[in-house]
Amino acid sequence: MARHPDRREIVSVEIVADADTVWAHVREPAKIRRWFGWHDDGIDDEIRRMFVTDARVMESDELASRGGPVRSLIWKGGDVLTVWPSTTPRGAHSVLTMSRRPYESFDVFSGLYDDVDERWIASAQQLRFALELHPGAERRTLRAAGLDAGPPGRRLLDRVGLHGIRGVPVGCHFETRRPDGTLLGGTIWHRTEYQVGIRLHGANEPLLIIDHNPTPLRASNGRVTAVLSTFGTDDETFAAIGQHWARWWGLRAPAKTPDAASPRDHERLRRVLHRTHADVLV
Structure with missing residues (x-):
């Protein structure tokens, strides 16, 4: 389910964890460290700048009947990270998507390979891996x-x-x-x-x-x-x-x-x- 049809959906993952847990992992710097990018000397500053300083929070009750709200982080450049609940017969799951502006809105087409796209794809999979296989582990x-x-x-x-x-x-x-x-x-x-x-x-x-x-x-x-x-x-x-x-x-x-x-x-x-x-x- 595309939450932002005017953007390119880069990645969508279903995570075996409730939406509140997933949301906490995109809002709290110590938890973001468990999945975002890779660790270098500047990772903590980058996390705080991206997820605390630069990101704007938006919440909608569009899917409240399904167990909770749709929550998003929105950046000035047009990137949108969205989390919503996905209740299944197997229990409480969540869906996380990352979408970005279409290439037509850029002055220069960056080509087939996009570094930012690939980093978001990898990070989303690292989040799913951390929560499903190593919950709470650093x-x-x-x-x-x-x-x-x-x-x-x-x-x-x-x-x-x-x-x-x-x-x-x-x-x-x-x-x-x-x-x-x-x-x-x-x-x-x-x-x-x-x-x-x-x-x-x-x-x-x-x-x-x-x-x-x-x-x-x-x-x-x-x-x-x-x-x-x-x-x-x-x-x-x-x-x-x-x-x-x-x-x-x-x-x-x-x-x-x-x-x-x-x-x-x-x-x-x-x-x-x-x-x-x-x-x-x-």
Whole structure:
């Protein structure tokens, strides 16, 4: 159900949580942190500016007969985030939609890939994931941004062992082996033209979202950005995940370079990270 027919609906998700809970997660900064974007030094200021300072609240009793009001956050640029209740035989659910101005209202058409659209899609899925699988848990994130997608025959996702996710339907399981020999398994959480979300098995079931911007940039073949959302991880576990993440994506590790990893480091990873029946190490 489109709440704003004069705008482009970017994403609509049904969330297994009541509307008051979902609304609180788009109004309270500490809860917004559990799903919006990714964490960097400016995330708290960005959340306060976007959701507290800049957003205008609108409420309608249009759907009061269905269990509650329709509530929206509206921004000056025309973006509208809307939450309303959706009572089903399975219990109280909610629907969250994000809509934006149509491209015709912009002076310049930004092309097929829109960074803001993709960020809202990912954030909405991260909210659904946080509320349905990790309610109340604090989130910590890792990000590998703007990586060269690679030429035909040498695609980055193939090189890091993610070729197995192609064509896997939403809700279905996949398993693949990464270049370092570790197994990776998960369930496809969502899929759009430019991104895929994976509910990874092991290590408290984090969410991995991979975004592929096919627009060439200088000599690149498009760009890949990966964001990992972990929940309820302590410092030791998160540090170990960070070391493994850096080696996987070929990044500089927070404390050591990938080449400096010792057998003791690998043993530490295996000690603090959970493993599934498929021996999946996240």
